[in-house]
Amino acid sequence: MANYKSMSVAAHHLSAKMSILYKASMALALVGVFVLFSAWFSNMAYDSVPLLTFSLLSMALGILGITYSLYADRHAGIKNNGVWHDNLTSRGTIAWASGIILTAFYVILYWYPQVLGLGADGSANTGLIRLFDPLSKALNGKQASQWFVYGALYTFVILFLGIKFIVKYRHNKYQIYRTISIIFFQTFIAFLLPEVLQSLNLPYNDFKNIWPLNYYFFFDWHLDELQANGTFGIFILVWGILSFLVFTPILTYFFGKRWYCSWVCGCGGLAETAGDPFRHLSDKSVKSWKIERYLIYSVLVFAVVMTVGVLYTRFTGNEKFLFVGSDALSSWYGFYIGAIFSGIVGVGFYPLMGSRVWCRFGCPMAAYLGIFQRKASKFRITTNGGQCISCGNCSTYCEMGIDVKSYAQQGQDIVRASCVGCGICSAVCPRGVLRLEDGSGDIGSRAQEKRNVLFDELLNQ
Amino acid sequence: MNVIIIGNGIAGTTAARFIRKQSDAKITMISGESTYPFSRTALMYIYMGHMKYDHTKLYEDGFWAKNNIDLIEKWVDHIDFDKKEVLLSGGSSVSYDKLIIATGSKPNKFGWPGENLNGVQGLYHLQDLEKMEAASAKGIKRAVIVGGGLIGVEMAEMFHSRHIPVTFLVREESFWNPVLPEGESLMVGKHIVDHGIDLRLGEELSEIVDDGDGNVKSIKTKNGEEIECNFVGLTVGVSPNVAFLKSTNLNINRGIQVNEYLETNQTDVFAIGDCAELSKPSPGRRPIEAVWYAGRMMAQVAAANVTGKKLAYDPGTWFNSAKFFDIEYQVYGDISPKETDGVSQFYWEHPELPKSVRIAFDTQTLAVRGFNLMGIRYRQEVCTSWIENKVNIDEVMTNLKAANFDPEFFKMYEEDMIKAFNKQYSKTISSQGKRKLSFIRKLMQTNG
Incomplete structure (x- = not known):
């Protein structure tokens, strides 16, 4: 008889102990958040350095403690127990409250930064923004702006919730590597490098933020700024043009849009880390797929028309473009797409509509990448023969709302413009049916032909 | 019509x-x-x-x-x-x-005393799930699961996910050994125990005890032990x-x-x-x-x-899959749980992790017969094509990487397997396989 040392009792005691650690860690993280709020709302003459350090430290330790308590005593594997029972992750009251708070934060950030404590016309900051002054001065020599605060918190969240994600998927190297990549690009390329550039009196630039996601790239003020910066300005201009014209098509041909959306992009980065607990909330219906296609390609067209208008005005001096002015076009775009769609709806609605609302319905870069992925890419998700048991885990945990199961259960490969290649469908599949691959040839035929296992072969005999 | x-x-x-x-x-x-x-x-x-x-x-x-x-x-x-x-x-x-x-x-019931009490059930229909939810809402202090098959281990995982203690009675001396060969069976048993399940091998149910109100109070095993519980899962086949x-x-x-x-x-x-x-x-x-x-x-x-086309049922090469907590299991073709005459089995197991590959082949003709996989995903099309075309085990080992279906960046152990195979059978095979789709397609064309 097989003899095992029984740990039967231990495991349950452990989970109780872990739940104490979990609660303590959650409290610690909330203390850190509370400090941010109290710096914001009190008129205390606080000392920024120790207070910010304390806040960030307690949030960081809190997240690490939560991570440890959730995953440390468990076997490596899929950790979705209770996702649909938990108030926060199943659109409960806590989810609604979080959604409202996040949304409010974005509204204030975009349109009322003075509420956060931004000093009017260069006067000294107060409140939350003053808290970040020392960090900002250390990095770029200037006092903080609301965008600096946002960038710092954004990076902090991707870093620490990224670590949580890595521990959660520690058995899956694809998830580990791409999360390290996301953390790297956010921390160094999106956050630190632009700050360093500013401290050197060079123009702010996030080298991985590619037009049309970076919709202001061809705006007058931006081109002026680049022109005023000689060789370096020209380098940024050329880099930016090459990025969307050359790098994007080539990389997407070889790897699919995932190289950008789930390995590099900051919006994707936040969705994969902070948004991971909400990925299953995306709508999988055919109807929402239809809405998605209308919306995202409309935004792409909008971005292109707006950019053409802006450039037309720049080179002809003629403000009038297509009945409206290019100024109006660009400010509408900034307001409706840049602020409302990508920020407020994109992140504010995480706890209600899932983590990739912006990426799925709005991002023009995703639309652009998606066209290549659908029409000219080696990337696809292959199905392992007839092994699918139609359980639905793949579709449920697809943050892009792709009904993966509908393909897998027919033995079909999956080629969808929207797939960001996060690899979670393959990870959560309990039968090992799905694999992300960059294959050669016949992408269309493998994907479109319904490879019904057995049946077609039999009938063709 | x-x-x-x-x-x-x-x-x-x-x-x-x-x-x-x-x-x-x-x-x-x-x-x-x-x-x-x-x-x-x-x-x-x-x-x-x-x-x-x-x-x-x-x-x-x-x-x-x-x-x-x-x-x-x-x-x-x-x-x-x-x-x-x-x-x-x-x-x-x-x-x-x-x-x-x-x-x-x-679900099967074998006429045990108390098998119709409240809190005794199998798991097959949607209604069974509803019953489990109702029992859980009332509070399950301990669940006893009877029968070490696939549904039994699923039920154990279900209760484990809600921190409900589980005692798991398995008649066999090693987990699911009517199907799993010894190495895999021991691995899964250990994995179940590591999850805190009270796994009782070589143990059978003798009766389920009534609390006086028609509910389960406890069970008695054939060895005479009484185990307090208020839920009994009967998973002894269907x-x-x-x-x-x-x-x-x-x-x-x-x-x-x-x-x-x-x-x-x-x-x-x-x-x-x-x-x-x-x-x-x-x-x-x-x-x-x-x-x-x-x-x-x-x-x-x-x-x-x-619809009028006369077609005979031919199930083709056997395949099945399951998951034991965190261990994925796939089988293709013919894998006997016991050594059988005329069939050799090559078995590789990871020294620490719950991962293994077993490949059966004909001792005389060397034609490959089946694959048993724990914790490693293999491509059904490739394995099935090898089996159906009676491909020589040496050729299978040479191209083994082509069968690997694990996600990108996962460590591949095929070279280790080939080394172990060479040692065991005194061969000098070197790995030539790739898991690129173009390679696989070419390979399958040669097979077919």
Whole structure:
């Protein structure tokens, strides 16, 4: 008889102990958040350095403690127990409250930064923004702006919730590597490098933020700024043009849009880390797929028309473009797409509509990448023969709302413009049916032909 | 033509879809279990909170109307084969030109004292899940699961996900050893114990004790131990769900007897899936294969026969899959749990992690016969093609990497396996395989 040392009792005691650690860690993280709020709302003459350090430290330790308590005593594997029972992750009251708070934060950030404590016309900051002054001065020599605060918190969240994600998927190297990549690009390329550039009196630039996601790239003020910066300005201009014209098509041909959306992009980065607990909330219906296609390609067209208008005005001096002015076009775009769609709806609605609302319905870069992925890419998700048991885990945990199961259960490969290649469908599949691959040839035929296992072969005999 | 399908499991549903592909017959699917077809294999994930019931539906609700497939949510009481009529609960009836019976299984009970008490149940139907939820809402202090098969281990994982202590009685001396060879069986047993499950090997149920109010108070084992519990899961296999047809002229043994065309002894009546018993199964296969995949394949064959193409059922190379907590399991072809004459088995196991690969081959001809995989994913098309074309084990080992289906960046152990194989059989094989799709396609063309 097989003899095992029984740990039967231990495991349950452990989970109780872990739940104490979990609660303590959650409290610690909330203390850190509370400090941010109290710096914001009190008129205390606080000392920024120790207070910010304390806040960030307690949030960081809190997240690490939560991570440890959730995953440390468990076997490596899929950790979705209770996702649909938990108030926060199943659109409960806590989810609604979080959604409202996040949304409010974005509204204030975009349109009322003075509420956060931004000093009017260069006067000294107060409140939350003053808290970040020392960090900002250390990095770029200037006092903080609301965008600096946002960038710092954004990076902090991707870093620490990224670590949580890595521990959660520690058995899956694809998830580990791409999360390290996301953390790297956010921390160094999106956050630190632009700050360093500013401290050197060079123009702010996030080298991985590619037009049309970076919709202001061809705006007058931006081109002026680049022109005023000689060789370096020209380098940024050329880099930016090459990025969307050359790098994007080539990389997407070889790897699919995932190289950008789930390995590099900051919006994707936040969705994969902070948004991971909400990925299953995306709508999988055919109807929402239809809405998605209308919306995202409309935004792409909008971005292109707006950019053409802006450039037309720049080179002809003629403000009038297509009945409206290019100024109006660009400010509408900034307001409706840049602020409302990508920020407020994109992140504010995480706890209600899932983590990739912006990426799925709005991002023009995703639309652009998606066209290549659908029409000219080696990337696809292959199905392992007839092994699918139609359980639905793949579709449920697809943050892009792709009904993966509908393909897998027919033995079909999956080629969808929207797939960001996060690899979670393959990870959560309990039968090992799905694999992300960059294959050669016949992408269309493998994907479109319904490879019904057995049946077609039999009938063709 | 008017086709009635009884049962909306994977067999019934697949039959409906494939008949629709082939014809514009009127199709009606009857089930008392659920309004819309759902994935039975996903029931555990609903309990564990990975999904909600809606996520497990096979198709969107509008799919059935769009494909002109009528659904009736009623139980079937009786079938009148002479009048070609199906009698439904509530007294109504529907008539058919062709009938497909796909009523699935029901969990086994072996006449234990107390087996009908409150808190004793199996796990097969949606209603069983509802019962488990109701019992859990009242509070389960300890659950005892009887029977070490796939449903048993799923149930253990379900309770484990809610921190409910589980005692797991398994008759065999090593976990699922009627199917799993020793190495894999020991690995899974250890994995179950590592999850804090109180696994009792070589232990059987003798009786379930009543608390005086018709509820479970405890169970007694054959070794005389009494274990306090207020839930007992009976997972000692399933039997065809055919009791309601016993009084008819339908030829029933354990399941409904069907020939290779899946026809029963009644005109225009077919039976598929768990409830069907093949009178002449393919060599090496059982007459009843209560497996998801078999149900789906039978349905496709029945659909062809219903729509007038005479097609014999050939299940092809055996395959199955399961998951034991965090260990994924795949099997392709013929893997015997015990050493058999004339068949060699090469076994590689990871020194620490629960991962292993077993490859069976003919000792004389060296033709590969089967693959057993734990914690490593292999490509079904590649393995099946090797088995069906009786490819030499040396060639299989040489190209083994082509079968690997693990996600990108996962460590591949095929070189270790080849090294171990070379050592064990004094060979000098070097790895030539790639898992690029272009390589695989070329490989399969050469095989075919």
